[in-house]
Amino acid sequence: MADTTWKAHTEHGDISTKEKNDLPESVFAFPKQRKEPLTDAEHVRNALARFDQVEDVSDEDRDQAFANIKKAAEHYGINVEEKSWRDLDKKPHTKNAAH
Numbered sequence: 001m002a003d004t005t006w007k008a009h010t011e012h013g014d015i016s017t018k019e020k021n022d023l024p025e026s027v028f029a030f031p032k033q034r035k036e037p038l039t040d041a042e043h044v045r046n047a048l049a050r051f052d053q054v055e056d057v058s059d060e061d062r063d064q065a066f067a068n069i070k071k072a073a074e075h076y077g078i079n080v081e082e083k084s085w086r087d088l089d090k091k092p093h094t095k096n097a098a099h
Contacts, residue, residue: 004064006027006068028068029069030064030065030068031064031068033057038068040076044076048073048080051088052088063085065085
């Protein structure tokens with residue numbers, strides 16, 4: 001498993017472009033690319049849902065991003081059952097509260 005770089009940050013909710021630019025790399029799933037901020041539970045869920053839509057990243061970047069997402073998910077109390085990002089397209093990654 002890849003090393004994580006994610007660290008909790010106090011920003012929550014919608015993040016404007018300027019605010020996103022001011023965030024430290026450590027809050028992003030993909031820190032080098034500054035993609036998918038993980039600043040709260042909703043952003044973690046969005047990062048999981050959009051994981052396969054992130055372009056121009058290597059498998060190593062995806063390994064690190066998934067490790068970061070798992071760490072953030074644990075911090076925000078989100079259960080992620082997948083062991084690898086390669087498992088994300090095989091089944092829903094979070095339980096649907098509507099069911």
